[in-house]
Amino acid sequence: MYEQTLYVWRSTKGETRLKRALILVNAYSKLISAINQPIRLKEEFDKLGVEVDIKKNSIDTAMIIEGEAVSFVEDYDFVIYLDKDKYTSSLLEKAGIRLFNRHEAIRVCDDKMDTHIRLAGHGISMPDTIGGLLCYNEEASIDEAMTRIELIEEKLGYPCIIKECYGSLGAKVYCADNREELLTRMEKVKLKSHLFQKMISSSRGRDVRVIVIGGKAICGMQRISKTDFRSNIELGGVAEPIELSKPFIEISEKVAHILDLDYCGIDILYGENGEPVVCEVNSNAFFGAMESVSGVNVAAKYAEYIYETIY
Ligand SMILES: Nc1ncnc2c1ncn2[C@@H]1O[C@H](COP(=O)(O)OP(=O)(O)O)[C@@H](O)[C@H]1O
Ligand SMILES: [Mg+2]
Known part of the structure; x- marks a missing residue:
């Protein structure tokens, strides 16, 4: 039995150990947003007293030895998996490590068709x-x-x-x-x-991005492109603050629940009457632009949610 204090777990026998977490990032990505994401999370975990290492996902993270899933990730209370590599995530979970997000949630979101299939039959409006x-x-x-x-x-x-x-x-x-x-x-x-x-022509060049953490829609922004049917910021879309309406909040929270996501960014289109139509679900959504536009400290909210879940 461990009793927890800032930075350490203390056992009833007086032994202590640090609260430790690992953030695994994609080995190849050089995107600024991808580089900033773990740094911001680490900053927020620091404030909570959790020591965080950031490592590139590598072929030495986990493997199968003599028929068993073996992880080389040791002495961490959990892993924040900012990669989408499904083989490593699956092996890590088999080896008993709690991942944020979980393997299956990341896997289903990574494949857009799989995401739509999984959401079908749950009363979620989405394009045919x-x-x-x-x-x-x-x-x-x-x-x-x-x-x-x-x-x-x-x-x-x-x-x-x-x-x-x-x-x-x-x-x-x-x-x-x-x-x-x-x-x-x-x-x-x-x-x-x-x-x-x-x-969804009523939404051409326009959509809403909602961040859901621990089942709660915590913030959103509207993205508008004047030059492209796609509203992605990387393609010239401009983000602006938006007050999320009840239908947008409800559908986002329902989607995150169905897909068992701890954290996600959901892209939502505007239907003919302004109603929400789910476009896609990002298990590894970057939160940099969202933090600047909404003023919400997404990294802190995610860190706090994980902390509450684990400790
Ligand atoms: N069915 C659709 N109808 C209208 N616009 C769409 C549709 N699907 C995607 N878009 C536009 O294209 C953008 C990118 O599509 P999305 O599925 O989110 O892919 P990505 O993962 O590349 O962001 C969306 O944000 C939206 O603006
Ligand atoms: Mg998208």
């Missing part, structure tokens, strides 16, 4: 969506998928959205205005996981 067909063969003609093209035209119409399932910052989200553009895009994405989606 069709999964892309699996194709292994570069030489294959997309004519093989012709019935699917007719379904896209009948159910989604033009303009329609095409997304690669793994992508962020708006980079792998496309729009087709007619069959020719659709076929050109299908040819380009046929070997990757992708989906087709109804374009």
Whole structure:
């Protein structure tokens, strides 16, 4: 039994040990937002008396030895997993480590089609969506998928959205205005996981990003682009403060609950009457822009939530 004080756990026998956490980040990412995220979290954990190490996720984080999941992450009370590598997250959990977010939540959010499938049937409004067909063969003609093209035209119409399932910052989200553009895009994405989606025209270039921590929608911002149908800040969208209305709060909290997310940033489109339509869920949403626009200390809220959960 350990009794806790600032920075240390103290056992009934008088032994003490530090409260320690590890933040694992992606080994390759050089994005400023990705570099700042763990530093801000560490700053906030410092104030709570938790010593935090930041390490790059590496091939020596975990592996399978003699049929057992073995983690080389030792002496940490929990791991904040700011990567999306599903193999390491799965192995770490199997080895008994509590991850924030959990492996399955990150895995489902990383794949946009999987996210929509998981949310289906829970009364969550989202754009009509069709999964892309699996194709292994570069030489294959997309004519093989012709019935699917007719379904896209009948159910989604033009303009329609095409997304690669793994992508962020708006980079792998496309729009087709007619069959020719659709076929050109299908040819380009046929070997990757992708989906087709109804374009929510009432939300063109405009959406709301909501941060949910521990089941509570804590802040939001509106993003508007004058030059692109995608509102991502990285593509020129401008963020502004917004007072979240009840329907936006309710849908965000419900989504986070269904996907079992400790932390997330949800992109929400405006339906025809301004109602929320869920676009995508980011398990590893950057919070830098949100902190400046909303004035909310997201890192502190997340650190406090994790602290309450663990200690
Ligand atoms: N179905 C849609 N209808 C209208 N706009 C969309 C739709 N899907 C995506 N968008 C726009 O494209 C942006 C990027 O799409 P999103 O699915 O969030 O991918 P990413 O992970 O790259 O941010 C959204 O923020 C939104 O502005
Ligand atoms: Mg997005």
